[in-house]
Amino acid sequence: MDIQEKLNAKYDNIAIYTSGFYADPEDELGTRSKLSETLKSFTMNQHADTPFSLQIMTTNGEINVMPLGLLSLDELKAYETKRREQAGLTTDDDAIPLVVQFAPHTEKGQIQKQIVGTTQNLFDNFNTHFAAIWTVVKADLQANQTLLVGIERDLISDSADIQREYQDNFKLMDAPTRKVKLGFDLKDTDLTHFSTFMADMHEIQAIVLSSAAFVKNELLGDDLFAQVMNDKVSRNTLFWVLDNTFYETLYYFIEKYRDIANGKKLTRHLHHQKKLLIINMRNDAYQRAQAAVEDATTKLDMDKYFSDIFVPIAEQLAREVDQFQN
Incomplete structure (x- = not known):
């Protein structure tokens, strides 16, 4: 029996051992x-x-460590064919290759796969083989971080255009009109700062609404929110999205303001603030979710749910930036 037949036979109607965790981009x-x-x-x-x-699970994708062929036996067939071409038909090695796969969750992201020995290697010499696996996983984590930074830079580029639009609109108003529109006095000398703040909040709102849309379309659908919270996989996915939204928000400010005069100090400060902010975010998100589950008569507005959690965080991060600019 070759390895394709072996894997086919073993995976047919047999439960797959699964495990997983979230990779904090701040904690390699x-x-x-x-x-x-x-x-x-x-x-x-x-x-x-x-x-x-x-x-x-990563901020912008997922990494899987698994036997080759778990998701597609055609991959294993191609591997077996190539192996026999190289080693000959008489080879009796039926060890199952181990693959590390990185699947970016981006529009043009390409799945990357690398074979790292076999599953038997992992059992026979764990320390040596784990080091080889970690080398590949670490590179995939770095690729994921590059994706995250790229997304932030696109948002930052867009924010420059939005900032100019806000500033131009405010300039067209006299002081009394601005007060009526905004509810407070906005001096001419503060136009640049305030329009920059508004542009930043515009981009954060784009992040937030994108996350909310994912939850609505991929998790919630026609189900009640209580059903999402009662299903372990759906609940874990929701909190993975929440963590991702947090990091996209945090890194927006880190990437945008890292080059200001006190940029290095600001970056260190924001990384330090992250520990408490993400704990508070998770607690806030959980409490709001529990309240929504208990109130079965009201349909949860996912846009509002995400906005209520992340807009205050963004406003706090903006205040932290101001402290280093003034």
Whole structure:
């Protein structure tokens, strides 16, 4: 029996061992530790031929560590054909290749795959093989971070146009008109600063509404929000989206203002603030979600849910930036 037949036979109607976690873009060491612990637990409790998939969720994609062919047996067939061409038909090696796959969640993102030995290697020599796996995963995490920064820079570029539009519109108004429109006095000397703030909030709103749309379309659909919260996979996905939205918001300000006069100090400060901000965000999101579940008579407005959580965070980050500019 070749490895394709072996995998076909074993995966037919057999549960796949799965595990996963979120990769904090601020904590590479923590991600490495979680990956090591998860794979070590797998080797201690399963066998080398056990179908498995370890999923690492990232800000802009996902990384899977799994046997080749788990998602598509055609991949394994192609691998087997190539291997036989190179090693000959008499080879009796039926070890299952181990693959690390990075799937970007971007419009033009291309799935990247790299074979890293076999599942048997992981069981036979864990430390050595884990190091090889981590090398590939680390590169994928760096590729994911590049995607995140690229998205932020697109938003920042757009914010420059939005800022000019706001400023031009405010300039056309006299002081009394601006007060009527805004509800407060806005001096001519403050036009640039305020229009920049408004442009930043415009871009944050774009991030927030995009996340809300994903939840509405991919998770909620026609279901009640309580059904999402009661399903483990859906609930975990919701909080993955919340974490992603947080990091997109945080990195918007980091990338936009890293080159100001005190940019290095500001960047360090925002990274430091992140620890408390994300804890508060998760608590706020959970409490709002629980309140929505308990109030079964009201349909949850997902745009408002995300806006109420993240607009205050963005406003706080904007205030932190102001402290380093003044």
